[in-house]
Amino acid sequence: MGTSFGPVDAARWIAVPGPADDKYTRGVVGLVTGSARYPGAAVIGVEAALHTGVGMARYHGAGRPTRLVLQRRPEAVTAEGRVQAWVVGSGQDPDDLDELTAAHRDRALADPVPTVIDAGALPFVERVAGTRVLVPHAGELARVLGRDRSEVLAEPAASALDAASRYSAVVLLKGHTTRIADPGGGLLEVSAAPAWTATAGTGDALAGVLGALLATHALELEADPGCAAPLAATATVLHGLAAERAGRGAPFTVLGLCAELPAVVRELLAG
Known part of the structure; x- marks a missing residue:
């Protein structure tokens, strides 16, 4: 049985910028996600x-x-540069990936910063040089x-703990109750998402939320990689609460979920 992790716990893991912060100190997240086949x-x-x-x-x-990406978010930067966390593998099939994207993936995995490893990057977990955070669903973990x-x-729970120990990684096993296991045997449990969340694309959103949290806590992670587990749990809470707000007991779209994230952050910070 794991330790329950909820909104009060998550509020402690949201970084709030100060007046001296700029776009670099606020955190830079890099994403090697999507593909010609799954661009969404x-x-x-x-x-x-x-x-x-x-x-x-x-x-x-x-x-x-x-x-x-640029049509939807022109503020996204496509130039090379330093990042503080990576999100790799969402929307990718390792057996059907173009050479350019595969090269970007390999460079990201070799960068010694915290890395969210999703979907098509899971077979390459042992290549990851930085703190590893796996985000599989049950089939992928199997x-x-x-x-x-x-x-x-x-x-x-036992499966997540086994993978965490085997790969020296934090493992976020997605589900109605999400389990977050760490290599030391710790287990957090989050039950924040409505059943409507089981739809295509929500896992891609969760990976993006988690990547942002890792990037905004780069200094804490450098001092203590164990912070990755509560950050993964915080991402799950934010994602679940945003799904609740987006659907309000009904179906919702993934972009609708994303649009609710700032309000969830505001409410958690307000207590």
């Missing part, structure tokens, strides 16, 4: 990161997703562990 994942991840609060989002990908999906669903 790139748009959603950038949208979620910017709505969570960062000084800059750098996006690197193929031509089509890059164009779509493949990572070499098990059947039914085994992960039967023992989600």
Whole structure:
């Protein structure tokens, strides 16, 4: 049984900029997400990161997703430069990825900064040089562990803890109750999302939210990589509360979820 993590806990892990901050000190998150086949994942991840609060989002990908990202968010930066956290793999199939995007992915995985490892990047977890945060659903975690999906669903907490220990990573196992396991055996549990959240694209948004939180807490993570677990739990809380606001008991779109993130941040900070 894990430790329950909720809105009061999450409020402590939201970075608030001060008058001396600029776009670099507020956190720069890099994203290598989406692909020619799944370009929407790139748009959603950038949208979620910017709505969570960062000084800059750098996006690197193929031509089509890059164009779509810039059409939706012209403030996204596509030039090379330093980042404080990466989001890699959302909307990517490792067996069907163009050479440019694969090269960006490999450079990001080799950068020793905290990295959110999603979807198509999960097979490359052992290449990640920085603090590792895996964000699989049950089927993806089953493949990572070499098990059947039914085994992960039967023992989600134990499966997340096993993967955390095996890969020296924080593992955020998505679900109606999300489990966040750390390599030391700690387990946090978050139950904040309505069932309507089970829709395409919400995982891409969660990865973007988490990437933003890692970037805005770069100094804390450098001093204590163990901060990645409560930051992952905070991302889950923000994501779930934004889904509640977007749907209000009904279906909602992923961009609608992203649009509610600033209000959720405001309410958590207000207590």
